[in-house]
Amino acid sequence: MSSAPELTLKAFNPADRIHPVKGGTVGSALPAPPVSFQLSQGETRISTPFPPPAKKSMEERLFEALVAAKVRTSLVAMHLHGGVRDKIFAQLNRLHDADEWPEGDEPLKLESFKTFLRFLLLFEPELRPSLGLSPDGNLLAAWVKEENRLMLEFCELNRVSWLVVREDANTFPERGSGVSTVDRLPEVLAPYRPEDWISRG
Amino acid sequence: MRYVPHTRQIIDEDSGNVIGIYPAAFKLRPEDKGALSVNWIEFYGSLDDESIALAADGFRKNLQKKKLAQSALFALGNVGEAKRRGKLIRKPIRILHEPEGENDGHATIRQLDDNDQSFLDALANEVFLDRRAVAKLKLPKA
C-alpha cells in the first residue's frame, strides 16, 4: 500500500475526461484541464498538463494548430458525412504547409475553427467551399460561381464576417457585406439567394 | 503588384486552379502602419515579364528568409483603376512610391479603409486581375 497522503476529492468538473481519483480509472488521450486535490495535511496539489516551452518554432505552432482543429473535429465527427472531414483536413494540411507559410501570419485559431464547425453543422452545405486563412488566423471560406461569390470569415464567439457579390444577367454586380452570428446567416444572406452557390441544384 | 500567399487564394479543389483572391489579401496588418505594401512594376522598366520578375525580386529581398513561396502569386492591378474605384465609393486612396530596405520598387496604398470588405473584394477580384504564379517567374538568382 502506498504511504502517500490520502487524496480527498474536492473539485470535480463533469466535463473532465480524467477521473481525479488517482489510480482509479482508465485515462484519456485527450488533454486534461488542471485538477486540484485537497491533501489531508492541509496541503493542496494541482496536477496540470506539462507546460509548453516558452517559445515554439513556427513548425511546432502550425502542427499544434492542426492538431487542435482535428481533435476538435472528432467531437462532432459522428455528424459529418460524405467525406467532409477528410476534405477539410486535406485543405487545412495544405494551408499549414511550413515550407509555404507566409512570414508574419498566424496559424489557424481554434476559436475561428469552432465557428466554422458550427456553420457546417447548421447548414450542411452541399458544395464544399475553398478554404483560406486571414493573416491573423481566421478561417476563410469561399464559394465562387462565375462572377458570383460568397465569402465568409469565421471569427471567435460564433461571429462571421460575410461578403456577397451577385451579378445576374444584364445587371451591375450587387454587393453586400456585414458581420453576423452563424445562426443568423440564413436570414442576412437570404436576399442574395446563397443556395444558388452552396447547393448542388 | 501585390504578393498573395496560398492562404489568401481561392482555389478550385477539383482543378487546383486559382479562381479568386480573398479580400483578406488586401487587409492591413498592425506592422503595415496604415500603408498596404505593393510593388511598382514600371519602376523596373516597361510592363513586361522581365520587369515583373525584377519587381518580385525586389519584394523577395525584403523578406526575412529571402524566399518566395512557390505556391504564392503576384496580383497585378492598374493604379488608375484602383484609384477610380476608391473615388467611386468616396474613399479615395493614394498610391505612393516608397522604396523600403532592399526593395527599390516598393510602393504603398494609403488611406485604404480595410474594414470595407466590398472595396477590398473589388481590389482583389476586379482590379488586381492579372495573376502571375511565383513558380513561373524567371527570378534572378537570390
Add this chain to the structure above:
Amino acid sequence: MLETESKPVTCYKAPPITEAVVEMHFGDVLSESARKRTSGKVARFYPTEVQEGLINLQLNPAARKAEFIDEDKWLKRATEDQTEILLIKSNVLTWSQLAPYATWDQFSERIRRDIDVIAVRPRRIVTRIGMRYINRIDIPASGDSVGQYEGYLQGGISMPPIIPPPSAYTWHYETRHEDVPCRSVIKSATVIPIVPNTNAIMLDIDLIADVVPARFEEMWELLQQLRHLKNTLFESIITDKAREIFSS
C-alpha cells in the same frame, strides 16, 4: 440486440462515442530511452509524435512552501487525422480512438498489431487492463431544462417530485462484477453542447480488471469480455429514445 457469442452487436449510424480507450498496465517500468525505442517501432503507423506529461504543484500555505514535482512524462503517437492515438508511458500503454469510431474489430486489430510490433509479449507482464468508452448524447433542445435527460438514460438521480427537473447534473456509480472479474465506474453529467440546437449529456463507462491472466491469449479473451460487458451496460442504460438519435 446485445452481443453474446452468437448475436451481432448493434451498430449505429451516428454512434455517440467521442473516445474509446484501452489501457494496459505493466509490472515493469520502461526507461525514457526504451519508451523512445518503442515509439520508433510504431512510427510508420502513427506519423506524429509529441511529448506530454503531468506536473504537480504542491502548495502548503501554512508552511509557505510550494514545490513542483514531475509526475510523469510520456510519448503520444497519433495518425495524421489525430483519431488513432497511442500513449507510451513508463508502465502503461494507452490506445485511444477518437470519433469517428468504426468498429471494435478495427480498434482491437490495431491494438493487437501494435502489441506484436512493440513485442510486448512475452517479456512484459500485464498487471491491469482497462477499457473506457466516453459517449456524448446530443439531445434535441427544447426549453431550458435538461430534465429531459431522464428520457434518454435509465440510470440517474431520483429526486422527490416536489423538486423541479435539473438544469445540470452529475452522477457517478461504481460497482464490482462477478460474471466478468472487474469493477466498473459509470458516470454521467451534463456537458457544454457542441452541436447547435442540442443539449448534451455525457455517459462514461469505465471497466477495470485488476486481476489479469498471465497467458496473453487469456488476457486478450478477458479484454473481449470487458467489451461485451461494456456493450451490455451501455445498451441497458440508454433508452429507445436515445437509440433514435444514434440511428438518424
